[in-house]
Amino acid sequence: MVTMNLSLNVPTPLEYFASLVHTDADFALLEAAVSLAQDEYPEISVQQVLGEVDQLLARLLRRLPVDAGPLQKLRALNQFVYRDLNFAGNFNNYSDPDNSYVHVVLRTRLAIPISLAVIWLELAQGIGLSARGVSFPGHFMVKVNLSEGQVVIDPLTGQSLGREELAERLEPFRSRDVLSEEQEVPLGLYLQAAPPREIIARMLRNLKEIHIMQEDWPRLIAVQDRLIVLMPQAWSEYRDRGLAHAEAGRAGHALEDLETYLANATVADDRPAIAARAAELRRATH
Numbered sequence: 001m002v003t004m005n006l007s008l009n010v011p012t013p014l015e016y017f018a019s020l021v022h023t024d025a026d027f028a029l030l031e032a033a034v035s036l037a038q039d040e041y042p043e044i045s046v047q048q049v050l051g052e053v054d055q056l057l058a059r060l061l062r063r064l065p066v067d068a069g070p071l072q073k074l075r076a077l078n079q080f081v082y083r084d085l086n087f088a089g090n091f092n093n094y095s096d097p098d099n100s101y102v103h104v105v106l107r108t109r110l111a112i113p114i115s116l117a118v119i120w121l122e123l124a125q126g127i128g129l130s131a132r133g134v135s136f137p138g139h140f141m142v143k144v145n146l147s148e149g150q151v152v153i154d155p156l157t158g159q160s161l162g163r164e165e166l167a168e169r170l171e172p173f174r175s176r177d178v179l180s181e182e183q184e185v186p187l188g189l190y191l192q193a194a195p196p197r198e199i200i201a202r203m204l205r206n207l208k209e210i211h212i213m214q215e216d217w218p219r220l221i222a223v224q225d226r227l228i229v230l231m232p233q234a235w236s237e238y239r240d241r242g243l244a245h246a247e248a249g250r251a252g253h254a255l256e257d258l259e260t261y262l263a264n265a266t267v268a269d270d271r272p273a274i275a276a277r278a279a280e281l282r283r284a285t286h
Helices: 015-022 029-039 045-064 070-084 102-108 113-124 162-173 196-211 217-228 233-245 251-266 271-285
Strands: 131-134 140-147 149-153
Touching: 015 029, 015 217, 029 045, 029 102, 029 113, 029 196, 029 217, 029 233, 045 070, 070 140, 070 217, 102 113, 102 233, 113 140, 113 196, 131 149, 131 233, 196 217, 233 251, 233 271, 251 271
Parallel strands: none
Antiparallel strands: 131 140, 140 149
């Protein structure tokens, strides 16, 4: 177990992140999401960004009648976010890492679904709506429970989606080898509430994908560090960090991670390939 030195040193971004995601009780989703930008923007003040969202919430609350019901609140929230503040999807540059950084999204008003969802959820919960994130394949969603039932919403537009539209969006992700309709996973399973830890993991994996595409190993390693702090038993993340270390020429670190993977992922299909890569690195370090 790593013991942290309780001196008055300022925690590193990774230590700060670790303190935020340490337990699922009172998991501060917005704060953890904002803190993801600290590797790229070490100068940002997370508390200042949280303050900006608080100010937006205060503006929204001032607009609501005291006796507003859930449906009225939802309409006011969407009017505020999409019409007045003009938040939208950054369709011209979807793979820009800045789309994942909450403080940048607050400034540019351009986002990908999950980063805008995190802001939307904070505002929704702040006005008393029962709202949760939904880890829908390919496009993160949000949902709100109203007395009329559950409403699933696209966080990029505020548009509510019916069962047919959701089923249509799901089609490309359904297993190709499903033999009969009975074997299909019911739509409802894809609409379960995503725990905050899962939301942060998905944000990090979006960044991971971008950095892999750009072969940006130092940035990829920083993201992998966070994924491993977030999910210490996600063994494939150790493998991926190890491979990134190898690409960056850090054979010792690479070997350590690949050996952790091999020791724990005992039934993985890629074990022979990873064992061969580890043997190669071992030879290189001796």
